[in-house]
Amino acid sequence: MVKIAPSILSADFSILKEEIQDVEKGGADYIHVDAMDGHFVPNLTIGPLIVDAIRPTTKLPLDVHLMIQNPDPYIPDFAKAGADIISVHQEACPHLHRTIHLIKDQGVKAGVVINPGTSVDAIKPILSDVDLVLLMTVNPGFGGQSFISSVLPKMKEVAQLRELLDVHYEIEVDGGVNATTAKLCMEAGADVLVAGSAIFGQTDRQQAIQSIRSK
Numbered sequence: 001m002v003k004i005a006p007s008i009l010s011a012d013f014s015i016l017k018e019e020i021q022d023v024e025k026g027g028a029d030y031i032h033v034d035a036m037d038g039h040f041v042p043n044l045t046i047g048p049l050i051v052d053a054i055r056p057t058t059k060l061p062l063d064v065h066l067m068i069q070n071p072d073p074y075i076p077d078f079a080k081a082g083a084d085i086i087s088v089h090q091e092a093c094p095h096l097h098r099t100i101h102l103i104k105d106q107g108v109k110a111g112v113v114i115n116p117g118t119s120v121d122a123i124k125p126i127l128s129d130v131d132l133v134l135l136m137t138v139n140p141g142f143g144g145q146s147f148i149s150s151v152l153p154k155m156k157e158v159a160q161l162r163e164l165l166d167v168h169y170e171i172e173v174d175g176g177v178n179a180t181t182a183k184l185c186m187e188a189g190a191d192v193l194v195a196g197s198a199i200f201g202q203t204d205r206q207q208a209i210q211s212i213r214s215k
Protein backbone atom coordinates (compact mmCIF):
# COMPACT_ATOMS: atom_id res chain seq x y z
CA MET A 1 0.00 0.00 0.00
CA VAL A 2 1.22 3.50 -0.82
CA LYS A 3 2.58 5.50 2.13
CA ILE A 4 1.29 8.97 2.98
CA ALA A 5 3.61 11.66 4.33
CA PRO A 6 1.71 14.78 5.46
CA SER A 7 3.87 17.90 5.08
CA ILE A 8 3.66 20.02 8.23
CA LEU A 9 4.43 23.09 6.13
CA SER A 10 0.65 23.47 5.81
CA ALA A 11 -0.12 22.69 9.48
CA ASP A 12 -1.14 25.24 12.10
CA PHE A 13 2.22 25.90 13.79
CA SER A 14 0.56 27.32 16.91
CA ILE A 15 -0.75 23.79 17.65
CA LEU A 16 1.89 21.72 15.86
CA LYS A 17 1.86 18.81 18.35
CA GLU A 18 -1.93 18.38 17.97
CA GLU A 19 -1.66 18.67 14.18
CA ILE A 20 0.99 15.91 14.04
CA GLN A 21 -1.00 13.66 16.38
CA ASP A 22 -4.14 14.25 14.31
CA VAL A 23 -2.52 12.98 11.09
CA GLU A 24 -0.87 10.09 12.96
CA LYS A 25 -4.33 9.03 14.19
CA GLY A 26 -5.65 9.57 10.67
CA GLY A 27 -3.32 6.93 9.23
CA ALA A 28 -0.18 8.82 8.12
CA ASP A 29 2.99 6.77 7.58
CA TYR A 30 5.67 9.50 7.79
CA ILE A 31 5.75 13.11 8.97
CA HIS A 32 7.30 15.23 6.20
CA VAL A 33 9.36 18.19 7.43
CA ASP A 34 10.41 20.90 4.96
CA ALA A 35 13.60 22.77 5.90
CA MET A 36 14.16 25.82 3.66
CA ASP A 37 17.17 28.12 3.81
CA GLY A 38 16.16 31.31 1.99
CA HIS A 39 18.98 30.70 -0.55
CA PHE A 40 18.31 27.47 -2.42
CA VAL A 41 14.60 28.32 -2.23
CA PRO A 42 12.96 31.70 -1.62
CA ASN A 43 11.52 30.83 1.80
CA LEU A 44 12.69 30.17 5.36
CA THR A 45 11.10 27.49 7.51
CA ILE A 46 12.19 24.80 9.94
CA GLY A 47 15.58 24.04 11.54
CA PRO A 48 16.86 21.26 13.82
CA LEU A 49 15.33 22.90 16.93
CA ILE A 50 11.82 22.28 15.62
CA VAL A 51 12.70 18.71 14.62
CA ASP A 52 13.94 18.17 18.17
CA ALA A 53 10.72 19.64 19.60
CA ILE A 54 8.38 17.49 17.50
CA ARG A 55 10.38 14.24 17.88
CA PRO A 56 8.67 13.20 21.16
CA THR A 57 5.17 14.01 19.84
CA THR A 58 4.95 11.06 17.41
CA LYS A 59 6.14 7.51 16.80
CA LEU A 60 6.11 8.06 13.03
CA PRO A 61 9.38 8.42 11.11
CA LEU A 62 10.39 12.05 10.51
CA ASP A 63 11.06 12.47 6.79
CA VAL A 64 13.19 15.60 6.56
CA HIS A 65 13.41 17.34 3.17
CA LEU A 66 16.36 19.73 3.16
CA MET A 67 16.03 22.62 0.70
CA ILE A 68 19.43 23.96 1.77
CA GLN A 69 22.34 24.99 -0.44
CA ASN A 70 25.45 23.03 0.67
CA PRO A 71 23.61 21.23 3.51
CA ASP A 72 26.58 19.27 4.94
CA PRO A 73 27.21 21.47 8.04
CA TYR A 74 23.59 21.03 9.18
CA ILE A 75 23.18 17.28 8.61
CA PRO A 76 24.58 16.09 11.98
CA ASP A 77 22.25 18.51 13.81
CA PHE A 78 19.15 17.28 11.95
CA ALA A 79 20.18 13.68 12.67
CA LYS A 80 20.77 14.35 16.39
CA ALA A 81 17.41 16.13 16.56
CA GLY A 82 15.70 12.88 15.54
CA ALA A 83 15.32 12.80 11.76
CA ASP A 84 14.81 9.25 10.44
CA ILE A 85 15.25 10.09 6.75
CA ILE A 86 17.22 13.09 5.45
CA SER A 87 16.89 14.01 1.78
CA VAL A 88 19.09 16.48 -0.05
CA HIS A 89 18.73 18.13 -3.46
CA GLN A 90 21.14 17.08 -6.21
CA GLU A 91 21.05 20.73 -7.34
CA ALA A 92 22.23 21.95 -3.90
CA CYS A 93 25.11 19.49 -3.34
CA PRO A 94 28.40 19.96 -5.21
CA HIS A 95 29.71 16.71 -3.67
CA LEU A 96 26.56 14.60 -3.68
CA HIS A 97 28.24 11.25 -2.98
CA ARG A 98 30.02 12.72 0.07
CA THR A 99 26.77 14.25 1.34
CA ILE A 100 24.75 11.03 0.95
CA HIS A 101 27.42 9.11 2.87
CA LEU A 102 27.59 11.82 5.54
CA ILE A 103 23.85 11.24 6.11
CA LYS A 104 24.32 7.46 6.30
CA ASP A 105 27.24 7.87 8.70
CA GLN A 106 24.79 9.50 11.16
CA GLY A 107 22.75 6.26 11.17
CA VAL A 108 19.94 7.90 9.21
CA LYS A 109 18.34 6.90 5.89
CA ALA A 110 19.51 9.01 2.95
CA GLY A 111 17.38 10.41 0.13
CA VAL A 112 18.20 12.34 -3.02
CA VAL A 113 15.78 14.92 -4.48
CA ILE A 114 15.49 16.44 -7.95
CA ASN A 115 13.49 19.46 -9.10
CA PRO A 116 10.97 19.23 -11.95
CA GLY A 117 13.57 20.70 -14.35
CA THR A 118 16.31 18.19 -13.49
CA SER A 119 16.68 14.95 -15.40
CA VAL A 120 17.01 11.51 -13.76
CA ASP A 121 20.41 11.23 -15.49
CA ALA A 122 21.77 13.66 -12.88
CA ILE A 123 21.19 11.14 -10.05
CA LYS A 124 21.93 7.87 -11.88
CA PRO A 125 25.43 7.53 -10.36
CA ILE A 126 24.05 7.77 -6.80
CA LEU A 127 20.99 5.51 -7.12
CA SER A 128 22.77 2.46 -5.64
CA ASP A 129 23.65 4.46 -2.50
CA VAL A 130 20.27 5.93 -1.51
CA ASP A 131 17.27 4.72 0.49
CA LEU A 132 14.84 7.15 -1.12
CA VAL A 133 14.45 9.08 -4.39
CA LEU A 134 12.24 12.15 -4.07
CA LEU A 135 10.84 13.63 -7.26
CA MET A 136 9.54 17.19 -6.87
CA THR A 137 6.24 17.73 -8.67
CA VAL A 138 6.37 21.49 -7.96
CA ASN A 139 9.28 23.91 -7.89
CA PRO A 140 10.29 23.78 -4.21
CA GLY A 141 9.73 26.65 -1.79
CA PHE A 142 6.03 26.79 -1.03
CA GLY A 143 3.02 24.62 -0.26
CA GLY A 144 -0.22 24.84 -2.20
CA GLN A 145 1.22 24.90 -5.74
CA SER A 146 -0.12 23.00 -8.76
CA PHE A 147 1.15 19.53 -9.69
CA ILE A 148 3.52 19.47 -12.69
CA SER A 149 2.43 16.43 -14.69
CA SER A 150 5.53 16.36 -16.93
CA VAL A 151 7.34 14.76 -13.93
CA LEU A 152 5.23 11.56 -14.24
CA PRO A 153 7.57 9.84 -16.75
CA LYS A 154 10.46 10.33 -14.29
CA MET A 155 8.58 8.16 -11.74
CA LYS A 156 8.45 5.34 -14.27
CA GLU A 157 12.11 5.90 -15.11
CA VAL A 158 13.33 5.61 -11.49
CA ALA A 159 11.08 2.57 -10.98
CA GLN A 160 12.66 0.88 -14.04
CA LEU A 161 16.17 1.78 -12.87
CA ARG A 162 15.42 0.22 -9.48
CA GLU A 163 14.67 -3.09 -11.22
CA LEU A 164 17.67 -2.82 -13.47
CA LEU A 165 20.10 -2.01 -10.65
CA ASP A 166 18.42 -4.48 -8.27
CA VAL A 167 18.28 -1.91 -5.43
CA HIS A 168 15.55 -1.00 -2.94
CA TYR A 169 15.00 2.77 -2.68
CA GLU A 170 11.50 4.15 -2.10
CA ILE A 171 10.09 6.51 -4.71
CA GLU A 172 8.53 9.58 -3.12
CA VAL A 173 6.73 12.48 -4.81
CA ASP A 174 6.19 15.94 -3.36
CA GLY A 175 4.10 18.90 -4.45
CA GLY A 176 0.52 19.40 -5.55
CA VAL A 177 -0.54 15.90 -4.51
CA ASN A 178 -4.31 15.50 -4.01
CA ALA A 179 -6.78 12.67 -4.59
CA THR A 180 -6.66 13.18 -8.38
CA THR A 181 -2.91 13.59 -8.87
CA ALA A 182 -2.17 10.84 -6.30
CA LYS A 183 -3.80 8.30 -8.61
CA LEU A 184 -1.47 9.32 -11.48
CA CYS A 185 1.58 9.05 -9.19
CA MET A 186 0.61 5.60 -7.92
CA GLU A 187 0.08 4.38 -11.50
CA ALA A 188 3.54 5.76 -12.40
CA GLY A 189 5.19 3.81 -9.55
CA ALA A 190 5.33 6.15 -6.54
CA ASP A 191 5.61 4.46 -3.11
CA VAL A 192 5.32 7.54 -0.85
CA LEU A 193 3.09 10.56 -1.45
CA VAL A 194 3.80 13.84 0.34
CA ALA A 195 0.75 16.05 0.75
CA GLY A 196 0.53 19.32 2.66
CA SER A 197 -2.44 21.49 1.74
CA ALA A 198 -4.58 18.54 0.62
CA ILE A 199 -4.38 17.10 4.17
CA PHE A 200 -3.94 20.04 6.56
CA GLY A 201 -6.39 22.14 4.52
CA GLN A 202 -9.18 19.69 5.44
CA THR A 203 -10.80 19.44 8.86
CA ASP A 204 -11.13 15.63 8.68
CA ARG A 205 -7.53 14.49 8.19
CA GLN A 206 -8.39 10.77 8.27
CA GLN A 207 -10.81 11.26 5.39
CA ALA A 208 -8.25 13.40 3.50
CA ILE A 209 -5.55 10.71 3.89
CA GLN A 210 -7.96 7.96 2.83
CA SER A 211 -9.06 9.80 -0.29
CA ILE A 212 -5.43 10.35 -1.34
CA ARG A 213 -4.57 6.71 -0.69
CA SER A 214 -7.57 5.15 -2.46
CA LYS A 215 -7.02 4.41 -6.13
Ligand SMILES: O=C(CO)[C@H](O)[C@H](O)COP(=O)(O)O
Pocket residue numbers: 007009010032034065138139140141142143144145174175176177194195196197198
Ligand atom coordinates in the same frame (compact mmCIF):
# COMPACT_ATOMS: atom_id res chain seq x y z
O1 LIG B 1 8.63 20.51 -0.33
C1 LIG B 1 7.61 21.15 -0.36
C2 LIG B 1 7.58 22.50 -1.02
O2 LIG B 1 8.83 22.82 -1.47
C3 LIG B 1 6.35 20.62 0.32
O3 LIG B 1 6.63 19.35 0.88
C4 LIG B 1 5.17 20.54 -0.62
O4 LIG B 1 4.98 21.70 -1.30
C5 LIG B 1 3.91 20.08 0.08
O5 LIG B 1 2.87 20.98 -0.06
P1 LIG B 1 1.59 20.76 -1.04
O6 LIG B 1 1.15 19.34 -0.89
O7 LIG B 1 0.62 21.76 -0.51
O8 LIG B 1 2.08 21.06 -2.45
Ligand SMILES: [Fe+2]
Pocket residue numbers: 007032033034065174194
Ligand atom coordinates in the same frame (compact mmCIF):
# COMPACT_ATOMS: atom_id res chain seq x y z
FE1 LIG C 1 8.84 18.68 0.83
